[in-house]
């Protein structure tokens with residue numbers, strides 16, 4: 417095994433380095449992974465450019481990366497379900513305690529969860545990385561490492577649609593056709609949504625959304641008013657959408673989502689920590705509270 421472990425380490429805001437770190441030794445319930453594919457998330461870029469996301473502040477060097485797949489090269493003494501050679505996708509969030517959230521099956525809400533590349537926890541944009549074996553999922557032979565790395569962002573879309581109750585015949589507005597908007601689109605269609613309308617400022621992103629199955633694309637400008645956009649959505653669908661999934665983190669889109677969605681239905685905001693003005697809504701979204709009226 418190569419002894420070097422080149423790692424993409426963020427030392428401070430704007431100070432990204434390629435450091436050689438020791439190859440970690442897996443603990444009893446961990447596996448050592450040779451990393452193969454690691455996505456660059458908007459949050460990695462945000463930490464690099466700003467040194468923080470909301471209350472998560474970089475105070476010591478941290479390895480970036482949390483959308484990842486790799487190959488098991490060594491297993492801890494208590495690991496029985498994985499062996500060297502297995503290809504796995506990584507769930508980057510590992511609960512540290514068996515707290516009330518863990519017991520409810522919602523360990524992702526655990527306040528002291530370990531999460532790759534969220535300060536102070538190291539991520540896996542490196543050559544060798546040790547992770548809890550229970551949070552490594554074996555990939556079938558027909559799923560590539562690259563696809564394995566995309567499972568984490570895909571799960572964001574699946575989670576949003578399932579929390580919002582997207583089901584057969586749902587009509588859905590998705591604000592934003594970036595990565596998260598597109599995975600939400602894929603999930604909504606797979607869960608049976610009959611019509612999905614997706615908005616973005618960028619026509620190229622909407623083209624991609626069309627290729628991935630969006631029924632309607634809405635090109636917007638920053639000058640468009642929230643109520644005006646909500647009306648366009650209603651006119652296009654013939655009725656207000658049952659569900660809106662907000663995937664821009666932009667305040668005006670959250671307003672659009674609130675105006676556009678049919679009464680007593682669901683609006684989902686993808687959590688984001690970018691703008692202080694959104695802190696209350698982010699607090700709600702971080703807590704996965706439903707934003708709804710009536």
Ligand SMILES: NC(=O)c1ccc[n+]([C@@H]2O[C@H](COP(=O)([O-])OP(=O)(O)OC[C@H]3O[C@@H](n4cnc5c(N)ncnc54)[C@H](O)[C@@H]3O)[C@@H](O)[C@H]2O)c1
Pocket residue numbers: 457458572591592593594595596597615616617618621636637638662663664665666668669686687688689
């Ligand atoms: N819950 C999670 O685990 C999770 C994970 C990743 C990202 N996020 C959040 O999801 C959001 C989207 O992330 P992303 O990685 O897809 O970002 P992205 O930057 O790739 O996509 C955002 C899209 O919104 C579009 N947009 C910007 N302003 C707009 C407007 N006024 N109207 C319509 N579209 C507009 C942009 O053109 C872009 O295509 C962010 O708020 C991010 O913090 C949440």
Ligand SMILES: [Zn+2]
Pocket residue numbers: 457458459482483569
């Ligand atoms: Zn991510």
